[in-house]
Amino acid sequence: MAFDKMELKDIEVWDGNFAAAQAMRQCQIDVVAAYPITPSTPIVEGYAKFLADGYVEGEFVMVESEHAAMSGCIGAAAAGGRVATATSSQGFALMVETLYQASGMRLPIVLNVVNRALAAPLNVNGDHSDMYLGRDSGWIQFDAYCPQDAYDLNFIAFKVSEDHDVRLPCMVHQDGFITSHTAQGVHTLSDDVAYSFVGDFKPMNDMLDFEHPVTHGVQTEEDWHFEHKARQHNDLMTKVMPKIQTAFDDFEKLSGRKYNIVETYDMDDADVCVVCMGTSVETAREVATEMRKEGIKAGVVGIRVIRPFPFFEIAKALKNVKAIAALDRSSPNGTAGMLFNEIAGSLYNTEKRALLSGYVYGLGGRDLTKAHLVALFKELQANVDAGKVTTQLQQFIGVRGPKLAYL
Amino acid sequence: MAKKGWDEFEIGAMLRTFDGKIDDIAGTQQEDRAYSENSSYTASVADWRLIKPIFNKDYCIDCQFCWIYCPDVSIIARDKKLIGVDMDHCKGCGICVEVCPTNPKSLLMFPEQADEETEIASWPKKDEEEA
Numbered sequence: 001m002a003f004d005k006m007e008l009k010d011i012e013v014w015d016g017n018f019a020a021a022q023a024m025r026q027c028q029i030d031v032v033a034a035y036p037i038t039p040s041t042p043i044v045e046g047y048a049k050f051l052a053d054g055y056v057e058g059e060f061v062m063v064e065s066e067h068a069a070m071s072g073c074i075g076a077a078a079a080g081g082r083v084a085t086a087t088s089s090q091g092f093a094l095m096v097e098t099l100y101q102a103s104g105m106r107l108p109i110v111l112n113v114v115n116r117a118l119a120a121p122l123n124v125n126g127d128h129s130d131m132y133l134g135r136d137s138g139w140i141q142f143d144a145y146c147p148q149d150a151y152d153l154n155f156i157a158f159k160v161s162e163d164h165d166v167r168l169p170c171m172v173h174q175d176g177f178i179t180s181h182t183a184q185g186v187h188t189l190s191d192d193v194a195y196s197f198v199g200d201f202k203p204m205n206d207m208l209d210f211e212h213p214v215t216h217g218v219q220t221e222e223d224w225h226f227e228h229k230a231r232q233h234n235d236l237m238t239k240v241m242p243k244i245q246t247a248f249d250d251f252e253k254l255s256g257r258k259y260n261i262v263e264t265y266d267m268d269d270a271d272v273c274v275v276c277m278g279t280s281v282e283t284a285r286e287v288a289t290e291m292r293k294e295g296i297k298a299g300v301v302g303i304r305v306i307r308p309f310p311f312f313e314i315a316k317a318l319k320n321v322k323a324i325a326a327l328d329r330s331s332p333n334g335t336a337g338m339l340f341n342e343i344a345g346s347l348y349n350t351e352k353r354a355l356l357s358g359y360v361y362g363l364g365g366r367d368l369t370k371a372h373l374v375a376l377f378k379e380l381q382a383n384v385d386a387g388k389v390t391t392q393l394q395q396f397i398g399v400r401g402p403k404l405a406y407l
Numbered sequence: 408m409a410k411k412g413w414d415e416f417e418i419g420a421m422l423r424t425f426d427g428k429i430d431d432i433a434g435t436q437q438e439d440r441a442y443s444e445n446s447s448y449t450a451s452v453a454d455w456r457l458i459k460p461i462f463n464k465d466y467c468i469d470c471q472f473c474w475i476y477c478p479d480v481s482i483i484a485r486d487k488k489l490i491g492v493d494m495d496h497c498k499g500c501g502i503c504v505e506v507c508p509t510n511p512k513s514l515l516m517f518p519e520q521a522d523e524e525t526e527i528a529s530w531p532k533k534d535e536e537e538a
Contacts (some may be wrong), residue, residue, distance in 0.1 A: 053507040106419035167418055205421055213424045215445075220420070228420060234413065 014178035021046030023154035026194035033072025040114035066091035070098035077107035080206025089116035103138030126176030127363020141259035154189030263302035270299030435440035473503035
């Protein structure tokens with residue numbers, strides 16, 4: 001091979017950004033087209049350094065915007081190569097037009113999204129506004145809670161995205177700064193083991209197959225557009241989850257690390273639980289354990305796969321619980337939070353519908369403290385004791401000023 | 408084109424130009440290529456045109472300027488000689504006429520309904536001032 005391998009220790013001290021960059025190096029990507037933006041900059045910066053130092057055989061394309069970055073990735077993916085990039089926040093927002101192109105063209109691209117708030121006011125810290133902005137774009141979305149997850153989910157993302165039965169682009173989300181810039185011990189895979197998991201890129205309908213010329217990005221009007229969108233939705237609804245489960249199973253055999261479409265914690269006998277994403281999951285788990293010492297049977301459900309949404313898996317995880325809090329780290333701006341709505345939808349036609357309340361928290365990097373979660377679990381227990389939701393259905397946590405509650 | 412259901416076509420916003428594998432495409436004339444029904448070659452867009460070029464071979468010197476400049480590959484040349492215009496794809500832009508160097512020009516624009524034989528019979532004479 002024309003590139004050098006890197007000797008890694010079994011456990012390296014990496015932040016989420018460097019973990020993602022290392023995973024990208026080990027996957028040997030053909031083209032990275034990128035326009036760096038805080039807090040995801042070190043991913044593509046790290047990858048560019050690996051390339052410059054001879055650890056990667058590929059192309060790094062410096063472009064003039066995030067719209068161009070994703071456009072470059074789309075072109076390279078249509079040409080027939082393994083492609084990835086990274087972005088955050090405003091950059092992600094500028095990419096949105098091309099995100100729909102990538103998924104509609106059924107191109108496997110891995111996008112590391114280091115979650116950050118959306119302006120205005122301008123803010124570089126972590127919330128899930130950009131993640132939520134992408135949720136109708138036809139991409140598969142994984143959520144990492146820590147640097148280890150960010151590393152592992154990159155391999156799983158390539159594996160699922162490039163599968164010929166899937167051929168859909170894939171985002172790997174991690175929380176800006178709290179995951180991306182916080183160094184933790186990360187269990188590594190050797191270069192050979194990591195690469196063998198994702199395997200060689202297998203082209204499909206590639207433009208570089210000159211014996212079978214194809215035109216990518218065609219126009220369709222009322223006569224064909226609906227059928228194309230229906231096909232894409234069908235494949236997201238029926239084909240992706242089984243492939244994700246297989247990839248999770250294979251990855252567990254390889255690494256011993258087990259991922260689940262819905263991550264449950266102490267849910268077997270839980271009366272109350274929070275459903276959340278990102279680093280909040282780990283905080284909530286710690287608080288849930290402490291609540292049990294106070295006699296509140298608390299559990300936590302973390303969403304690992306945001307799209308396609310685990311409609312039935314969520315209902316199954318929540319079927320025996322009595323009160324649920326859906327935590328949304330993005331301002332719904334005029335309705336209930338996304339998780340509240342999704343969970344309500346998955347539970348509505350089930351026999352036992354638990355009491356469901358929604359919370360908006362952590363906007364612009366505002367901390368979700370253990371004290372917030374202690375109060376929240378106690379509120380859920382009060383709901384259980386009263387047999388009804390005792391508060392309004394939507395409350396804000398951690399914002400200064402008079403209490404905000406709606407619905 | 409038959410209207411297929413959502414599960415009856417290949418995934419992606421993608422169309423194939425040819426049916427099956429192709430080989431030596433540069434050495435195969437357009438009319439001998441296995442263009443698919445999705446190729447624009449098999450679709451007539453003649454109704455996009457309001458005025459049309461008429462070719463008068465009496466003055467053509469086969470310089471190939473029109474063939475090179477045509478933005479729609481609608482000048483049909485064989486053995487480096489202009490033999491006609493692909494009227495299924497010509498949009499009537501007039502660039503071929505503009506670049507034609509002969510005097511009088513070998514290609515001129517006429518209304519879509521003009522009769523080719525009539526117009527060739529009354530073709531303009533050599534412009535002595537220009538010469």
